[in-house]
Amino acid sequence: MSVVSAVATKRADDNAGVTTSALHDAERRGFASDNYSGVHPEVLEAIVAANGGHQSAYGSDAYTARLQDVVRGHFGSAAEAFPVFNGTGANVTALQSILPRWGAVVCARTAHINVDEGGAPERVAGLKLLTVPTENGKLTPELVDLEAWGYGDEHRAQPLALSITQSTELGTLYTPAEIRALSDHAHGLGMAVHVDGARLSNAAAALGVPFAEFTTEAGVDIVSLGGTKNGALGAEAIVVINPDRAAGLVYSRKFNMQLASKMRFVSAQLIALYEGDLWQRNAGHANAMAARLRAALADVPGVEFTQETQANGVFATLPAGVADPLRRQYKFYDWDAARREVRWMCSFDTSEADIDAFAALVRAEVAAAR
Structure with missing residues (x-):
């Protein structure tokens, strides 16, 4: 037996039966962020159920196929889901897909894409954020107009997308009518509409309406659908509602380093969250x-x-x-x-x-x- 093999065998013997002990008090909770919470037991069960055997990589698996049906049940028959690892990746890749290189995004000054993503939308996606001050984290058509100007001016990044957060970073909600008014106004200016939905489930639960009522039926083109803040281990998805507005996601998800090789485990979590209640x-x-x-x-x-x-x-x-x-x-x-x-x-x-x-x-x- 070689020295390397002998060392490996000794380590295996020494570690036989050893399990990782909890390093924290599992009964202790705080109020810093819903990202601090653990994973819901039903989501953990879904990950275990998806384990074992082989499934095709990079999304060509049974779980990602099932997820498409689940997402269409919420967002309509034209919707397509692109699972990703995290919310920043979802936002960056989604916005990149709806903008040309000269495009800019109008958003609230408090928007996560502006405040909490380390400049990723601008550094990685290569787009410009045009931010608007708000009192409650919510945009209105009038506030959008503060930055939606300069069309045709080669010296100004062109405002070609609107991004709103639902629920907002300040814990407030857009009604379906408010989102419809924003979508109509944005589309009239030639802008696509993105929703950062890291807490989309909280919004739907609070409003008491289906997701489609304040997304698909309200004119939204693309959504970053959250999972992690609501009980997943690390699972989000880009949901394309209007395929005419989004281009190249199948490629940009890869070069933005958001394409999971073992995607079945990301998709299984989202199925666990969204297939039922x-x-x-x-x-x-x-x-x-x-x-x-x-x-x-x-x-x-x-x-x-x-x-x-x-x-x-x-x-x-x-x-x-x-x-x-x-x-x-x-x-x-x-x-x-x-x-x-x-x-x-x-x-x-x-x-x-x-x-x-x-x-x-x-x-x-x-x-x-x-």
């Missing part, structure tokens, strides 16, 4: 927990809510000296530190006990600060 159960519960948190703090002196709580996020300002003591027990982010504004996000696994304990601590810290 798991997406709705998870999102509806997260929304309900946010509403419970807001109600629990509604009468606390010095706690002022800065946005409507329409999905699974609560935005509020706190008295001086309160946020940091709270964070010693519960993680959450400052949204605007200068205003002492914080963001509390609820997840599919947030419990009523989590809400009640956190609300009690907020009350205690506010009282101590006074």
